[in-house]
Amino acid sequence: MESESEAKVDGETASDSESRTESAPLPVSADDTPEVLNRALSNLSSRWKNWWVRGILTMAMIAFFFIIIYLGPMVLMIIVMCVQIKCFHEIITIGYNVYHSYDLPWFRTLSWYFLLCVNYFFYGETVTDYFFTLVQREEPLRILSKYHRFISFTLYLIGFCMFVLSLVKKHYRLQFYMFGWTHVTLLIVVTQSHLVIHNLFEGMIWFIVPISCVICNDIMAYMFGFFFGRTPLIKLSPKKTWEGFIGGFFATVVFGLLLSYVMSGYRCFVCPVEYNNDTNSFTVDCEPSDLFRLQEYNIPGVIQSVIGWKTVRMYPFQIHSIALSTFASLIGPFGGFFASGFKRAFKIKDFANTIPGHGGIMDRFDCQYLMATFVNVYIASFIRGPNPSKLIQQFLTLRPDQQLHIFNTLQSHLIDKGMLTSATEDE
């Protein structure tokens, strides 16, 4: 074939010409199921064996989740970080497989370098906010924090210039693809993980309830689909059914309500995570906010006749949990469909084979990533206002004329609202 001989003349590698004709699915790495499990389940048929392996691994992951919650916020942060790195690695590896670009050695270094830069940038922004007093005390940290953006940008620029200098004539397109691939992956994986950590700092309940709702929806939709599934939901994922979708929705809302009720009682879940300078550790101790105090609600007439109660005592947070579980059940699955489409597009069965029976870490977390952004946006819009102490700090660094201008505007605003009268002002 003419094109093949032309290709050989240009010295392309064997893998390049092979890829042109191949359209077979990419091979997944070897099965990772531990020997123990394999032996124990050797008698059962293949289908049930798969079911059991999935079931046991699900239990193992949930147990692991509980242990980590018990260990505290610091460990949670580290776990989130590890999950992020593993997801990044999985997606980048898929990129390498798709483009057969192992022969671009610079590129692996560059991808990990960019991951480091972006993480440095985000952690720097978070740390500065939450560890303000610690940072001000230590001189080196203070300088790092003051010029943080500049330092992050310089680090990123170095990577960018290295990329430009590493462009090789024959592989321009591949290199640009990998560059684009890396950046999109960073955008998806790293920003989400940092939003998760932001949510965590608001209070562990904002981390646990959303993640549990997504997991519950996964499991419930699967169960409902298994037992009652008839009508297919979307061509992209033929195993999903409408019965599973709707059943999962209701089950998740109920689960969310119950879980929030249980968790809202405990300070360690409800309080914002703070760094205590004296003890040099994280503490979760505070006066619970209004959201987490029982209140009486009047039941609307419709439900009154059904349940027979006039009022019910609930935590306001439970109302918010309905919003969170609704999102988890209705929109979260779109993250899953997106990942399914991605796997079909690149002809892979699973992202990786890290978890036996479940695929890669990314397979477990594909629905979570929209959830993390939603929770963060939800908190920013409906729950938390700006931080008053932070505002005072910012105010104190302004110029005197700016301070005066702000003070006067605030004064007229408060007088307008009737919080201040001009009379009291003259005291």
Next chain:
Amino acid sequence: ETDIDDRYGDLDSRIDSDIPEIPPSSDRTPEILKKALSGLSSRWKNWWIRGILTLTMISLFFLIIYMGSFMLMLLVLGIQVKCFHEIITIGYRVYHSYDLPWFRTLSWYFLLCVNYFFYGETVADYFATFVQREEQLQFLIRYHRFISFALYLAGFCMFVLSLVKKHCRLQFYMFAWTHVTLLIIVTQSHLVIQSLFEGMIWFLLPISSVICNDITAYLFGFFFGRTPLIKLSPKKTWEGFIGGFFSTVVFGFIAAYVLSKYQYFVCPVEYRSDVNSFVTECEPSELFQLQNYSLPPFLKAVLRQERVSLYPFQIHSIALSTFASLIGPFGGFFASGFKRAFKIKDFANTIPGHGGIMDRFDCQYLMATFVHVYIASFIRGPNPSKVLQQLLVLQPEHQLNIYKTLKIHLIEKGILQPALKV
């Protein structure tokens, strides 16, 4: 029946020489120019067209500066939309994906969403007083992030629902292409606008430095160029690079001196509700007040002066011009690599002799981020309008507490005089 994915999907793994060149759209040089220059040889004709268009663009730039900051904002927005359009069109041509009609709509929709998000964040900061007045705007600002996210999600879900089995891979490529383009173009343009609000000089000086570096590097290369600089752009030379660097620093220094005198350029752009327009009036900050600097000994001997009067901003201008000349070109190399990778000669053919808008702005985009980061790190503290806006959003009890704290602080510092009791 061949799977479209197989036909175009393997596009990725082919080496560059296999991929056909994409023909640029037709030549748009106006007839007038063509007639006037019909006598000259092809090389000089090209030179003249480039020259005339350069002068036209520079005059247009001056005109818009004269018309004020609002027009500049509109110009930046217009450029952003055109650059986005150019890059997306290249994506369509590369992947032959005109047959995905949903995708055009979705790309423009995402552009709208991201712009809405960024403009909302900027507008909320700078127009705090205006926004406080209107009830609907207040609602939009308070729930801005939620609304932007909901809009984006709608687009995301539409994308997922539009996935078609045969074109899955193409659709993901276009999705990623759109997002990377948005990341590059839209964020840069918003950083440019934020720099603009700091003071028009923070917008003019960096952009002029990049343009000056382009032109002087070209001239130095034309007259003295001998050693090639980088394989990626064979026309660039070391002589051009270094000559451009020194001229740009000098140019920046002088331009900074000239512009620092005028309040129009130096003052932060503010929106005054009473006159319902943008004003640039203020007491110039220390950066823009002449100060005496003692010259280091070796310069003393050369210039035979003990001291020199400079604006501190001129020192900053050296940093800005250095970046424009040394790192800015990497943006140009990136764009050259991109054009080679996708076998296109120019991004588009909008400007005769120069190519597309993107061709002119490829060096600018790193500059915009640098200026923003520079201002945030070295010049500006927190944004007063943003602090005010956040204050006004707090609960009234918190506002009252803060008010009392601030009052005590201001009286202590002597900024506020305690009112005398009558």
